[in-house]
Amino acid sequence: MQELIFEDHYKKLGLEMFSDENLETINGNKFKYDIKILFVTQGYELSVDFNHYKISTPSLFFLTSQHLKIEKGKETSTLLYYNRDFYCIQIHDKEVACDGLLFHNVFEIPFVELTETETSVIRGLFQNIKDELQWKDSSAEEMIRTYVKQMIIRATRNWKKQHLNNDAVKIPGSELDIFRDFSRYLEIHFKEKHNVADYAELLHIFPKTLTHKFKNLNLDSPNQFIINRILLEAKRLLFYTDKHVKEIAYDLGYEDPAYFNRLFTNKTGSTPSNFKKNYSSGKKYNI
CATH class of the missing domain: 1.10.10.60 (Homeodomain-like)
Incomplete structure (x- = not known):
């Protein structure tokens, strides 16, 4: 398993790649108190709190205090985790901060399904974050935060399309x-x-x-x-x-x-x- 992490004073962000060979690490308590963005590909099965998800389309899950258990999966997927000091301060736009539509919503829908194009973009953003964590340049923190924000903005747009503009729910x-x-x-x-x-x-x-x-x-x-x-x-x-x-x-x-x-x-x-x-x-x- 490969782990990459940024830490500076109280700020922390890390990236872990995983597959069915090391699910026990993801399923443990190591990330319990972190904000988490989980990217999983088709074939994965996981539980979030008391709901079970069988993945047939690449998806992003946005989690904070929920209980996560990944039950199976083959292709390598990615967990991005960070704390509020790294990304969630009050000056961030509230729609794309940690208390926006993705992480805490009254509909209890913590995921976004990705198209083939969006999957490619998200993979690219994860790769950019990985590169910054490996290079450890002095400007890495701001670059990583920029990539995280791009990911959240893109996911928020897709979440609204998928869950707020359908026959069941239409919110102006x-x-x-x-x-x-x-x-x-x-x-x-x-x-x-x-x-x-x-x-x-x-x-x-x-x-x-x-x-x-x-x-x-x-x-x-x-x-x-x-x-x-x-x-x-x-x-x-x-x-x-x-x-x-x-x-x-x-x-x-x-x-x-x-x-x-x-x-x-x-x-x-x-x-x-x-x-x-x-x-x-x-x-x-x-x-």
């Missing part, structure tokens, strides 16, 4: 900021803010206005998105940690564990304890 450009900001605030505050009114206040609009915006676009209600995010975190804690249900309830901002237990059971059809014992697989997607 003027409305994108609301959904992007709602996603960002939800990711930051879901453990302590459980009501639509909390997020409407952060967005400087009325709760009814926020709810109507979602309804007019045939989306689930903001309240449902809030609940979904809480339940996702609950499932992560149940499945990947040894925490007790009561402790998880407190972690997620519920002072009454019995209420949390009822909410989880009502929304998932399983008690938290049964989920922890009996969970087998989530949704399956072919992409």
